[in-house]
Amino acid sequence: MNHIERFLPRRHLTSVSSPSATPAQANSSGRPNPDDTPAIAVEDLCKKYRSHWAVDDVNFIVPKGWTVGLLGGNGAGKTTTIAMIMGLVVPSFGRAMVLGHDMATERHKVLSRMNFESPYVALPGRLTVRQNLTVFGRLYGVANLKTRIEELIEDFELGDVLDRVTGRLSAGQKTRVAVVKALINDPDVLLLDEPTASLDPDRAEWVRGRLRAYQKRRGATILLSSHNMTEVEQLCDFVVIMSHGRVVAMGRPQELAERFKCRDLDEVFIYLARVA
Amino acid sequence: MGSSLNRIAAMTARYYYILRSSWLRLLEIVYWPAMQMLVWGFLYTYLYDSKSAMASTAGLLLGAVLLWDVLFRGQLGFTFTFLEEIWSRNLANLMMSPLQPFELAASLMLMSLIRLVIGTLPVLLLTWLLFGFNVYAMGPGLIVFFLNLVLTSWAIGLVVAGLVIRQGFGAESLAYSIMIVLLPLCCVYYPVAALPLWLHPVAWSLTPTYVFEGMRAVLLDGTFRADLMLECLALNAVYLAIGFSTFVALLQSARHKGGLLTMGE
Numbered sequence: 001m002n003h004i005e006r007f008l009p010r011r012h013l014t015s016v017s018s019p020s021a022t023p024a025q026a027n028s029s030g031r032p033n034p035d036d037t038p039a040i041a042v043e044d045l046c047k048k049y050r051s052h053w054a055v056d057d058v059n060f061i062v063p064k065g066w067t068v069g070l071l072g073g074n075g076a077g078k079t080t081t082i083a084m085i086m087g088l089v090v091p092s093f094g095r096a097m098v099l100g101h102d103m104a105t106e107r108h109k110v111l112s113r114m115n116f117e118s119p120y121v122a123l124p125g126r127l128t129v130r131q132n133l134t135v136f137g138r139l140y141g142v143a144n145l146k147t148r149i150e151e152l153i154e155d156f157e158l159g160d161v162l163d164r165v166t167g168r169l170s171a172g173q174k175t176r177v178a179v180v181k182a183l184i185n186d187p188d189v190l191l192l193d194e195p196t197a198s199l200d201p202d203r204a205e206w207v208r209g210r211l212r213a214y215q216k217r218r219g220a221t222i223l224l225s226s227h228n229m230t231e232v233e234q235l236c237d238f239v240v241i242m243s244h245g246r247v248v249a250m251g252r253p254q255e256l257a258e259r260f261k262c263r264d265l266d267e268v269f270i271y272l273a274r275v276a
Numbered sequence: 277m278g279s280s281l282n283r284i285a286a287m288t289a290r291y292y293y294i295l296r297s298s299w300l301r302l303l304e305i306v307y308w309p310a311m312q313m314l315v316w317g318f319l320y321t322y323l324y325d326s327k328s329a330m331a332s333t334a335g336l337l338l339g340a341v342l343l344w345d346v347l348f349r350g351q352l353g354f355t356f357t358f359l360e361e362i363w364s365r366n367l368a369n370l371m372m373s374p375l376q377p378f379e380l381a382a383s384l385m386l387m388s389l390i391r392l393v394i395g396t397l398p399v400l401l402l403t404w405l406l407f408g409f410n411v412y413a414m415g416p417g418l419i420v421f422f423l424n425l426v427l428t429s430w431a432i433g434l435v436v437a438g439l440v441i442r443q444g445f446g447a448e449s450l451a452y453s454i455m456i457v458l459l460p461l462c463c464v465y466y467p468v469a470a471l472p473l474w475l476h477p478v479a480w481s482l483t484p485t486y487v488f489e490g491m492r493a494v495l496l497d498g499t500f501r502a503d504l505m506l507e508c509l510a511l512n513a514v515y516l517a518i519g520f521s522t523f524v525a526l527l528q529s530a531r532h533k534g535g536l537l538t539m540g541e
Contacts, residue, residue, distance in 0.1 A: 049534060079537065086372055088536040090528075104531075112374045120538045122365040126297045127290065135293075138286030139373040141279050165297070181369070 125167025287383030350429030438526030
């Protein structure tokens with residue numbers, strides 16, 4: 001079994017996409033994958049709400065150290081898929097594994113090694129940034145917490161708001177603080193839902209740079225949901241596109257553009273949103 | 277165990293930060309019990325001075341009000357501290373962290389106790405200074421009464437928190453209303469004997485009934501009913517276990533239903 005067969009989607013995807021590179025080749029750092037246990041494995045994942053299938057038979061695997069984009073229009077099933085990967089939603093069928101653990105039943109074994117950021121979730125607005133980061137650092141059992149907070153605050157240039165109440169920060173500052181919270185425990189697996197949605201283009205690019213640097217330094221795995229195709233092209237080794245709860249395409253950004261005869265991922269997204 | 281305590285301490289610190297972030301919040305904790313105590317305190321003074329048959333029961337009334345408030349505020353403190361997580365859209369952050377349900381429950385209990393002490397102590401002082409009613413006349417039994425009522429308030433708080441997680445904001449009003457159901461049944465202001473016979477088993481299945489009967493025994497007869505308090509403690513242990521199991525079951529059910537991520541939206 002080669003890397004492609006082992007790591008990439010098994011079912012509908014193979015018929016839609018035929019990636020030409022192996023994960024090892026695609027890994028920009030050239031690092032070999034330390035073992036075969038994927039960071040994230042989504043197997044036959046389904047979620048039914050009443051009569052509606054929010055997620056319908058989704059399969060994909062994210063090797064360790066990869067950054068994978070999960071794309072799709074509104075209601076495509078991305079958030080439900082991410083929620084199942086986080087273990088916040090139990091699948092109706094199939095399973096979501098993180099670092100070899102089923103998130104429906106064994107999530108407590110792996111929660112300290114992962115973290116997330118989502119626009120659906122906020123940090124308590126009445127607490128200062130320092131208080132919030134201290135609370136979450138302690139929840140995650142971060143060693144040398146004070147130093148860790150100082151490092152992140154310096155890295156994300158949040159020193160001037162450290163002792164300000166989180167609820168009174170600008171939307172962009174809140175987003176940066178949320179990203180800092182997501183990195184507080186040096187996670188092996190990071191789930192990011194629209195991480196730069198409320199940032200201006202300059203600051204968004206800057207945050208992407210920080211995320212890239214973190215990924216490179218830590219060898220972390222990132223699953224990223226975004227509507228910003230430029231961001232996805234810049235950050236992601238691989239892209240999974242969903243529509244109506246199903247995966248309709250996956251591959252490397254450039255590959256997808258070539259396969260669908262589009263100029264870029266933006267056009268691919270629009271094309272698939274209309275035909276899928 | 278150490279990391280578990282650390283997480284409980286982290287959550288308690290988080291709630292403490294909220295509490296101290298606003299003096300209005302602190303004031304609110306004292307305000308309602310104090311206002312209520314003023315009303316009942318003046319009634320107590322009126323009855324006490326009236327030299328009527330009611331005069332002997334005036335102390336009972338005030339004692340009942342004080343203890344009922346412990347139960348009511350204990351539950352409110354637990355539930356409102358939990359609701360902070362929903363209102364601030366922070367629940368998913370907590371659910372995604374290594375925090376275990378029993379650690380969350382323990383921190384909520386601790387915070388409920390802190391809020392109770394903040395709210396109750398000034399009121400007790402006020403009652404003594406303004407109306408000359410010394411709650412310590414109940415003797416060491418007071419501690420057992422307090423403990424039993426607090427345990428009951430936590431058991432109820434756990435169920436309400438679970439229902440809010442499962443049902444969302446629709447269940448939020450339970451935080452205020454659920455205790456009112458208990459008021460007529462757990463014989464706060466009258467003995468169990470005042471209820472119709474068919475309601476007696478219901479009353480004795482409720483732990484506050486034991487406390488209020490115990491209080492009346494102390495204030496009227498000067499006897500501490502240890503038997504009642506032991507039964508009450510045993511029943512509370514059962515209710516607390518049921519409360520926590522219900523909380524975990526409803527949390528699990530919410531994971532099936534979905535919506536934990538977007539709760540508070």
